[in-house]
Amino acid sequence: MNIVNRFFLNMVMLPTSIYERMGVDTTQLKSILKIKLAMDDRRPSSFQQNRAQKNKKPIKLATLGTMVLTLLMGSFFLFSFFVGNDDVTKGTIYFSMYIFMLAATLISDFTSVLIDVRDNMIILPKPVSDRTFLLSRLLHIVVHISKLILPMTLPAMILIGINRGIGGVSSFAFLVFLATLFTIFLINALYIFILRVTTPERFKTIISYFQIFIAIMFYASYQLVPRLINKAVIENFRVGQSTWIWLTPPYWFANAWNLLNNADFSMGAIISMVLSIAIPIASIWVVIKYFAPNFNRKLSMISGSEGGAAPLPKNGKIIRSTTSIYLSLVSKWFSRKGAERMAFLLTYKITSRSREFKMKVYPSMGYLVVYLVMIFFTNKKISVSDLSYGNTSSKILFISLIYFSSFILIMASGQIQYSDKFKAAWIYFTTPIKEPGMLISGAIRAMIVKFYLPLISTITILSIVFMGPAIIPNLVLGCANQLFITAMVGYISIRELPFSHAQDQVKINFIRGLFTFLIPVSVAGLHYLVYSFMPVVIILSVLVIIAYWMVMDSIRKKSWVNIITTYED
Amino acid sequence: MEPIIQLKNLVKHYGEKQVLKGIDLDIYPGQVIGYIGPNGAGKSTTVKILCGLISDYEGTVIVEGIDLKTDPLAVKRKVGYVPELAELYDVLTPAEFLGFMAELYGMPKEVADERMQKMLAAFGLDTNLHQRMDTFSKGMRQKVLIISGLLHNPDIIILDEPLSGLDANSVIIVKDLISKLAKDGKTIFYCSHMMDVVEKVSDRIVLINDGSVIADGSFEELQNQQGNQSLEKIFAHMTAKGSLNDAADQLMRAFEN
Secondary structure, three states: OOHHHHHHHHHHOOOHHHHHHOOOOHHHHHHHHHHHHHHHOOOOOHHHOOOOOOOOOOOOOHHHHHHHHHHHHHHHHHHHHHOOOOHHHHHHHHHHHHHHHHHHHHHHHHHHHHOOOHHHHHOOOOOOOHHHHHHHHHHHHHHHHHHHHHHHHHHHHHHHHHHHHHHHHHHHHHHHHHHHHHHHHHHHHHHHHHHHHOOHHHHHHHHHHHHHHHHHHHHHHHHHHHHHOOHHHHHHOOOOOOHHHHHOHHHHHHHHHHHHHHOOOOHHHHHHHHHHHHHHHHHHHHHHHHHHHHHHHHHHHHOOOOOOOOOOOHHHOOOOOOOOHHHHHHHHHHOOOOHHHHHHHHHHHHHHHOHHHHHHHHHHHHHHHHHHHHHHHHOOOOOHHHHOOOOHHHHHHHHHHHHHHHHHHHHHHHOOOEOOOHHHHHHHHHOOOOOOHHHHHHHHHHHHHHHHHHHHHHHHHHHHHHHOHHHHHHHHHHHHHHHHHHHHHHHHHOOOOOOOEOOOHHHOOHHHHHHHHHHHHHHHHHHHHHOOOHHHHHHHHHHHHHHHHHHHHHHHOOOHHHOOOOOOO | OOOOEEEEEEEEEEOOEEEEEEEEEEEOOOOEEEEEOOOOOOHHHHHHHHOOOOOOOEEEEEEOOEEOOOOHHHHHHHEEEEOOOOOOOOOOOHHHHHHHHHHHOOOOHHHHHHHHHHHHHHOOOHHHOOOOHHHOOHHHHHHHHHHHHHOOOOOEEEEEOOOOOOOHHHHHHHHHHHHHHHHOOOEEEEEOOOHHHHHHHOOEEEEEEOOEEEEEEOHHHHHHHHOOOOHHHHHHHHHOOOOHHHHHHHHHHHHHO
16 A cells, blocks of 8 residues: 555544444444555556556556646646636636546546445445445545545646735635536536436446547647637637626636635626535535435446346347348448458447447547648638649648548557457357458458448548549549558558457557558658649559559468467467 | 244345245255256345345345344344355455455454465465455456355355356365355355256255245255256256257257258
């Protein structure tokens, strides 16, 4: 147990005599908390969830690592104190970032850390009273949240302490406390809402979509906000000019802070003060009174320990095959019968259903989209009227759009070898498959159809609409290059069967990653150079298409010798 | 003799569905109860009620004269529970996990430490005392779970499929342990699907199906009622809806196309 955990444990155990008067067994309480904190220390934090599964080094001191990262994030928030020239503006921005980040972190922690469903099986059969158990859970949440908010707000506390002295800090701390209560309510309400509208089985999927969304939003705001607002605007920025701002809780907290700090007793400030205190307290009361009783039971259902098998369809109806018409058509068009089609369908379906795959691939796709949008926004020279075929800006836009999409494809196909359920790969080894290359080529084809076909159809339609049919040869060359690059990268880097390995941190080395990203960039450069020479474009297109077929064919022909065939157990 | 566990008209609903339809059982000290039934019969529900995991049941459960509803803690102190799935905090070491269990039962640390070391050594895990359990095999985890249920020397031991993942030698140890515990006056509630083991270890077999007890007695008594056959056959005869032979025939006929 490290010093941080010991400190927090001693802090929450201070009112021992009060706990005892409440009828709580403090020895049990302390041992539950001690064990919970020790486990927190060994669990990868929400910042390191993508850590390698097979990493042999046991996780130690996760708490300290998380706190340092949180401290860094808290320093980012200081940016808000350089925006605008009044405290309300600064405070509004600070509290918005604070609430957003705290909510984003807590969303994942609530299921994975704070409500551990194993508790039911392990602690409930022991002679621990409900009160003791409940208090231990509550104090664990308090400690967990303190470990987040203390480092997160520390930089701001120091800054305010230097500028405003002890009074500023204490009023600020008070409002941070209220904002934290409010955020906890927000998360609870969100959970309850999701549990209302959906089944516990789908709950985790929805939560992970939320996490993906938040990660992308987070990235987008750090990329876009500083670029969209220029410096002069930042310094004169003022919130509170429109009435809609009253709908945002951070504004109340900021206003209330302003009241305490600058003795602003205007009507608005007083209303804000009342709201800041009343809303968190009322919402916590609502959570305890109405949500909590059902909450734990419903959450424990998420783990699936309660529900057995899925209910059978009524009156013995046979469930229709889950292969949709679209999927069966594209699988026929794009893959050969036999092992290749089986791998195609398997990959297509698993990547649609596996939460793990989505969590790895979708955020990075989101980042790419954000990045693309950012190029659009910041480059004000591009307008729709310029998009006719032949001028330079449309040329750049076309090339970057078409080659940008190859990153998505490369990224997605780079993940097909990995899975949590890698042990299920025994199916490849126990069945009489002559050419395992068929499995890889089927998987790559599935990725192309799934991630590239919709994208390239959109690009094709858009570019023909905006640039006219003259773009078609370049479009063909672009697409052919994409497919060729994907096939090449696949040929070189995918040497394992689909979903047959645990994600290994060592394998994602930076140099190789950079290299795979440099290929599309340099090909894009070459394409840019030949863009206007139509005969060259046409000849190259034909050559690249032939090359693509050849590479795909040699992937198909990969024999057991060329594939890393260790079955990992 | 006073029964150590009494179940009186035990009923449990999950929503609309009635899982237990009034179970009545008197269990006496030193008995090894083999509690068997097909999937979904209500076996684990009974077990979960007995060890305090489910509290919203109807009917009465009395353990050593104490009503489970009025004083659950007193009952829980007397019961040791070995859950079916390897539910344990696997980032901890056996020493930490078992130490934690001992603290929850309020055992003195020295007693607990000495006892857990002896028990781990008996299972051949003495060198793994300070190793995190996430590296353990299924059998090793199961051994730690068995120890965690026995550590506080309970009068009643509830074992839910305790042999899963154990190798043949450890199975012998556990079977031997069960009979020695019973001789020592402990009451053992043994849930399993493995009929041959139940047949051997238990001196009273309770068969439930669809939420009700359909047979109760020693293996010999069951044989007298149902014909001189193995427990497996008796079980199939009493719980299977159609004939199991037909199912195998149907499977074989599937090759005919």
